[in-house]
Amino acid sequence: MSVLALSLNHHTxxxxxxxxxxxxxxxxxxxxxxxxxxxxxxxxxxxxxSTCNRTELYLAIDPAHAPAAVPPVIQWLARHGGxxxxxxxxxxxxLHHRDAARHAFRVAAGLDSMVLxxxxxxxxxxxxxxxxxxxxxxGTTLHQMFQRGFSVAKDVRSSTEIGAHSISMAAAAVRLAGxxxxxxxxxxxxxxxxxxxxxxxxxxFAARNPKAMAIANRTLERGEKLAGRFGAEALRLADLPQxxxxxxxxVSCTASSLPIIGLGAxxxxxxxxxxxxxxMVDLAxxxxxxxxxxxxxxxxxxxxxxxxxVVQTAxxxxxxxxxxxxxxxxxxxxxxxxxxxxxxxxxxxxxLHAQTDDWRxxxxxxxxxxxxxxxxxxxxxxxxxxxLTHKLLHGALAELHASDGAHxxxxxxxxxxxxxxxxxxxxxxxxxxxxDGR
Numbered sequence: 001m002s003v004l005a006l007s008l009n010h011h012t013x014x015x016x017x018x019x020x021x022x023x024x025x026x027x028x029x030x031x032x033x034x035x036x037x038x039x040x041x042x043x044x045x046x047x048x049x050s051t052c053n054r055t056e057l058y059l060a061i062d063p064a065h066a067p068a069a070v071p072p073v074i075q076w077l078a079r080h081g082g083x084x085x086x087x088x089x090x091x092x093x094x095l096h097h098r099d100a101a102r103h104a105f106r107v108a109a110g111l112d113s114m115v116l117x118x119x120x121x122x123x124x125x126x127x128x129x130x131x132x133x134x135x136x137x138x139g140t141t142l143h144q145m146f147q148r149g150f151s152v153a154k155d156v157r158s159s160t161e162i163g164a165h166s167i168s169m170a171a172a173a174v175r176l177a178g179x180x181x182x183x184x185x186x187x188x189x190x191x192x193x194x195x196x197x198x199x200x201x202x203x204x205f206a207a208r209n210p211k212a213m214a215i216a217n218r219t220l221e222r223g224e225k226l227a228g229r230f231g232a233e234a235l236r237l238a239d240l241p242q243x244x245x246x247x248x249x250x251v252s253c254t255a256s257s258l259p260i261i262g263l264g265a266x267x268x269x270x271x272x273x274x275x276x277x278x279x280m281v282d283l284a285x286x287x288x289x290x291x292x293x294x295x296x297x298x299x300x301x302x303x304x305x306x307x308x309x310v311v312q313t314a315x316x317x318x319x320x321x322x323x324x325x326x327x328x329x330x331x332x333x334x335x336x337x338x339x340x341x342x343x344x345x346x347x348x349x350x351x352l353h354a355q356t357d358d359w360r361x362x363x364x365x366x367x368x369x370x371x372x373x374x375x376x377x378x379x380x381x382x383x384x385x386x387x388l389t390h391k392l393l394h395g396a397l398a399e400l401h402a403s404d405g406a407h408x409x410x411x412x413x414x415x416x417x418x419x420x421x422x423x424x425x426x427x428x429x430x431x432x433x434x435x436d437g438r
Contacts, residue, residue, distance in 0.1 A: 002061055122150065259287055287303070
């Protein structure tokens with residue numbers, strides 16, 4: 001079988017285009033069955049991964065049919081997204097065999113994610129495999145590829161620091177919060193502002209499923225729109241002083257020329273919280289949070305410069321982690337392709353077993369007849385052995401006699417490896433004799 005991967009992702013396509021090709025979990029089994037049936041079962045195996053950053057089809061197919069399968073698959077996907085085939089092709093990578101497996105392993109390990117090393121994609125891939133299994137389109141080849149990919153991802157996670165170092169301000173903020181709070185699922189998070197940076201940070205925090213999220217913005221309508229995306233509460237900025245004590249983490253990034261969160265408001269919040277710690281991140285320039293707040297006990301305040309230092313340190317360490325991860329992936333890909341290549345010889349092996357069984361059956365039947373006629377046992381056994389060896393060698397000897405020149409020499413080496421099981425062979429008639437070095 002040959003493995004193919006068709007990938008539309010954040011590297012190749014803008015978010016608006018990616019949104020056209022999103023599949024819900026409920027849609028995936030039906031979509032996979034429709035894809036396979038629409039191609040007259042040309043695709044015996046298929047799996048579909050759909051996240052906010054990627055829509056990918058993984059296929060296992062007879063190598064002879066692979067070139068013919070790609071165009072109709074792209075046409076099927078284009079129809080689903082309501083775009084032209086050429087438009088889709090410009091934003092889609094088609095990967096074959098080893099490259100397809102490498103891509104799957106890199107995705108599982110988080111090396112192809114928008115946030116390097118993020119763990120959510122592994123769970124999403126496992127869910128995609130379950131949906132393919134439910135659809136009846138997950139065969140042996142894709143099952144092996146994904147399971148090996150999951151094992152590689154586990155090795156990357158346990159053997160490298162790929163997931164320990166943030167690569168963005170947003171990821172760094174979540175990482176720092178994780179160092180203060182034992183479980184981010186138990187905290188309440190307040191975001192001040194509704195711009196792109198707050199949206200990004202909220203996305204990272206939302207992935208950790210906090211107990212509650214709220215967005216405070218000067219324009220309530222814009223705050224409500226962003227809050228709706230995350231199932232968060234929208235607050236008026238004017239209500240902030242009275243509500244501040246409710247939140248364990250505060251992230252602020254506005255365009256205000258003056259601080260929005262003052263020392264007095266935070267002191268009051270800490271008193272109401274009975275001095276339970278507060279985590280605060282100020283990503284604004286100029287600052288949204290008065291710098292004096294950093295001196296308060298039970299407040300952990302980080303500025304944009306603090307987070308920049310975290311990102312830079314992580315970046316230096318990350319290069320070594322990426323190199324280690326790629327090496328683990330290379331080994332996994334090599335192991336999988338070796339397994340895949342071995343699978344290609346299975347029909348030949350089965351045919352060889354069937355042929356030798358036929359020979360054995362025929363020779364045994366002949367021997368039994370001879371014994372029934374009273375022939376000498378030793379003579380019958382000798383004839384049985386000769387008959388089997390003749391049948392085993394006949395094809396190879398016939399090919400040797402029919403060949404000549406370079407082909408004959410190459411065939412002789414192959415026959416020697418198969419039957420003689422030794423590093424050297426006796427010269428065949430017509431071979432050049434040993435040289436004396438002169």
